Amino acid sequence: MIRAPLRVAVIGVGHLGSRHAEVYARMPGVRLSAVCDIDPGRARAVARALRCRAVTDARRLRGAVDAASLAVPTSLHAAIGVPLLRQGVHLLIEKPIAATLAQADALIREAGRAGVVLQVGHIERFNAAIEAARRRLTHPRFIEIHRLSPYPFRGTDVSVVLDVMSHDLDLLLALVKRPPARIDAVGVSVLSPSEDIANARLSFAGGCVANLTASRISDESLSIDSKAQTVELARKRGAAIRRLHLPVNRRAPLQDELAAFIRSVRTGRPPEVSGAEGRSALALALRIEQAMRRSRLRPASRSLR
Secondary structure, eight states, X not given: OOOSSEEEEEEOOSHHHHHHHHHHHHOTTEEEEEEEOSSHHHHHHHHHHHTOEEESOGGGGTTTOSEEEEOSOGGGHHHHHHXXXXXXXXXXXXXXXXXXXXXXHHHHHHHHHHTOOEEEEOGGGGOHHHHHHHTTOSSOOEEEEEEEOOOOSSSTTSOHIIIIIHHHHHHXXXXXXXXXXXXXXXXXXXXXXXXXXXXXXXXXXXXXXXXXXXXXXXXXXXXXXXXXXXXXXXXXXXTEEEEEEXXXXXXXXXXXHHHHHHHHHHHOOOOSSOHHHHHHHHHXXXXXXXXXXXXXXXXXXXXXX
16 A cells, blocks of 8 residues: 555656646645656646656656656557556556557556556546446447547557547447457558548447447548538648638529439430439448348357457
8 A cells, every 4th residue: 555645757748648747736645746758848847837857768757656647659658668567656558558469468467567557548438428328338239439530740650540449449348348250440541651540340249230430630621511511621731720611502402403303304414313323322232231131140250359
């Protein structure tokens, strides 16, 4: 048992880490002893505001803290976290736990050896709305999740799946309580070397199906509301996001559709939506139906690890 006040540090005080530091500084029974960042100016600024020590190397925290939050890029989690755990420092690591399973295993193994707490920052587990919903969800059958965010200018050392979708994958596993039997996924790289948009469809033994979409480029998007007939264009300009509504001459779609039909009848011009185009849409719909039925009849494949 560690006596109060508990000495804590935050390693990596960018956007998220600085918020950790602010919360710790106000927390009863806790003393924010230090903040650490490779940017000396940022470390000093946060330390000055919160009245604690500033360091630029996590190794200088040895013996000075009981616990720490690790909010550095994912690719550095194991390199910084393992030595801290080995020193007996309790650790909260921002999600995802690591960039690879081998790194995650090393962190878990070291925490076990040292007998210290290792918590991962899947913050949505603590969302009051999620907590209320979990009490009602006993046997979910279909789950649809969309998580869209502006381009972060941070965390892009990993794909949108590790950076953004990992929140929802954690929630999904907590709700369904088993690993998926089948995974189908696609991703697109737009602004960074790895995927910035991803969609995954997960099928679970027992019948649950989950469809997840994650994007970290909602600031480079064209959003269409077909009911309201509005179009919003978002574009990144340096560190700022410019949003504008495109002009739309709103009309009743049915009126335009029937008018186009009559125009084709009168002029002999090809219709706006031809029979061949209608057939293509039907063919795709039937393929999707067939895929659903095959999936329903197929026994669950082995779980993915």
